[in-house]
Amino acid sequence: xxxxxxxEAFPYPxxxxxxxxxxxxxxxxxxxxxxxxxAGRWSRERALRVLSAGCGTGLASTALASQLAANGVPxxxxxxxxxxxxxxxxxxxxxxxxxxxWIDFRRAPIESLEQDAEESFDYIDFTGVLNxxxxxxxxxxxxxxxxxxxxxxxVMAYGALGRTGIYPVQDALRQLxxxxxxxxxxxxxxxARLPETNWLRRNxxxxxxxxxxxxxxxxxxxxxRDRAFTVRELCGLCGDAGLSPTAFLPPILYDAKAILGExxxxxxxxxxxxxxxxxxAEQLQGSLHKHNFLAVKLGDGDPAKIDFGDPNYRAVIRxxxxxxxxxxxxxxxxxxxxxAFEHDGQTKTMALRLSGLEIEVLEKLCESASFGEIRExxxxxxxxxxxxxxxxxxxxxNAIGALYLEVAPPPR
Ligand SMILES: C[S@@+](CC[C@H](N)C(=O)[O-])C[C@H]1O[C@@H](n2cnc3c(N)ncnc32)[C@H](O)[C@@H]1O
Numbered sequence: 001x002x003x004x005x006x007x008e009a010f011p012y013p014x015x016x017x018x019x020x021x022x023x024x025x026x027x028x029x030x031x032x033x034x035x036x037x038x039a040g041r042w043s044r045e046r047a048l049r050v051l052s053a054g055c056g057t058g059l060a061s062t063a064l065a066s067q068l069a070a071n072g073v074p075x076x077x078x079x080x081x082x083x084x085x086x087x088x089x090x091x092x093x094x095x096x097x098x099x100x101x102w103i104d105f106r107r108a109p110i111e112s113l114e115q116d117a118e119e120s121f122d123y124i125d126f127t128g129v130l131n132x133x134x135x136x137x138x139x140x141x142x143x144x145x146x147x148x149x150x151x152x153x154x155v156m157a158y159g160a161l162g163r164t165g166i167y168p169v170q171d172a173l174r175q176l177x178x179x180x181x182x183x184x185x186x187x188x189x190x191x192a193r194l195p196e197t198n199w200l201r202r203n204x205x206x207x208x209x210x211x212x213x214x215x216x217x218x219x220x221x222x223x224x225r226d227r228a229f230t231v232r233e234l235c236g237l238c239g240d241a242g243l244s245p246t247a248f249l250p251p252i253l254y255d256a257k258a259i260l261g262e263x264x265x266x267x268x269x270x271x272x273x274x275x276x277x278x279x280x281a282e283q284l285q286g287s288l289h290k291h292n293f294l295a296v297k298l299g300d301g302d303p304a305k306i307d308f309g310d311p312n313y314r315a316v317i318r319x320x321x322x323x324x325x326x327x328x329x330x331x332x333x334x335x336x337x338x339x340a341f342e343h344d345g346q347t348k349t350m351a352l353r354l355s356g357l358e359i360e361v362l363e364k365l366c367e368s369a370s371f372g373e374i375r376e377x378x379x380x381x382x383x384x385x386x387x388x389x390x391x392x393x394x395x396x397x398n399a400i401g402a403l404y405l406e407v408a409p410p411p412r
Contacts, residue, residue: 064125155234184222
């Protein structure tokens with residue numbers, strides 16, 4: 001079965017159109033895109049041109065479109081996929097969400113995209129597709145060609161280490177001829193009998209294989225083309241396509257120093273290039289089964305670099321961790337506070353110690369104060385200490401996806 005026939009049979013993600021209201025998740029969250037691609041400076045004066053490359057049933061693209069519409073970010077979106085069945089569901093989803101007038105749908109392979117002034121994009125959503133294409137460099141290069149400058153691409157690609165256990169099982173199913181669309185029940189029965197020594201049974205990240213839907217099961221085990229990547233491989237592929245990753249998300253999971261306790265080892269990690277530090281973190285974490293990252297065109301310098309001297313930045317606070325943030329630190333100056341954050345359905349924690357000044361900064365950031373307003377409100381503080389506090393608090397919370405920065409007008 002080829003990949004198009006597979007996704008005609010099992011449109012992905014296999015969820016109801018009603019789920020269109022799902023919250024956008026990084027990398028397909030405008031706050032993350034604006035921060036890590038445009039340094040928070042997307043002006044909103046013209047429409048953000050979005051390409052959803054391999055949109056599938058449009059869950060992520062509709063969530064992003066809904067978010068853009070709700071936040072007054074003008075946009076146009078082109079959704080392409082090789083599966084007509086998936087596009088039909090995506091169309092229905094966009095209509096149900098009242099977004100159809102801004103979104104075009106086209107059945108086409110990504111490889112057919114040509115550089116064209118009429119068709120260049122400020123943001124390309126490319127989630128869950130790299131894993132299934134035949135010629136990875138060709139597909140990424142095609143996307144690099146239609147990416148505007150400045151512009152960025154959000155990628156979700158499978159993580160090789162975290163998916164330990166899947167590929168030997170896929171191989172075994174193929175050997176047994178369990179590749180057809182109606183092989184799901186037989187494959188399920190086989191997996192139920194796997195010995196405890198099998199790596200699939202020993203990988204807690206994949207333990208849900210007994211409860212997932214047929215479409216999800218087929219996507220995971222019967223997919224005719226599926227591969228996973230290390231961070232180093234992804235960075236290499238990006239480089240060859242003229243792209244440069246700016247952040248793997250959430251950054252804390254790709255920060256080797258957060259794992260290395262000893263100062264000497266942390267110094268050695270710090271001496272590595274940024275890409276090698278991400279790779280090191282992946283090797284140490286061992287559990288990353290999906291890599292979400294944002295990349296820009298090579299040669300743009302670092303368009304995602306935040307200028308902490310700019311007084312116009314405000315924080316966009318995200319998620320339950322974000323809302324509970326300031327409250328969690330009340331009266332806890334210089335004490336270690338454990339902050340929970342969600343990643344890929346799992347709750348993780350980060351320990352953080354903030355000074356009294358940093359807690360004041362955090363409170364102001366949570367009230368949507370701009371950097372300029374914070375400096376004015378805390379004018380009595382030592383300026384260098386205040387600047388350091390702003391940068392540290394923003395960096396720590398951005399690391400868990402609880403805070404993004406944007407140059408935005410004051411809230412009404
Ligand atoms: C796992 S789904 C991901 C869907 C969506 N991007 C998401 O994140 O939910 C992969 C999709 O990529 C599409 N696809 C695979 N190879 C493609 C190609 N070369 N050009 C366009 N679409 C492709 C498949 O038809 C399928 O709908």
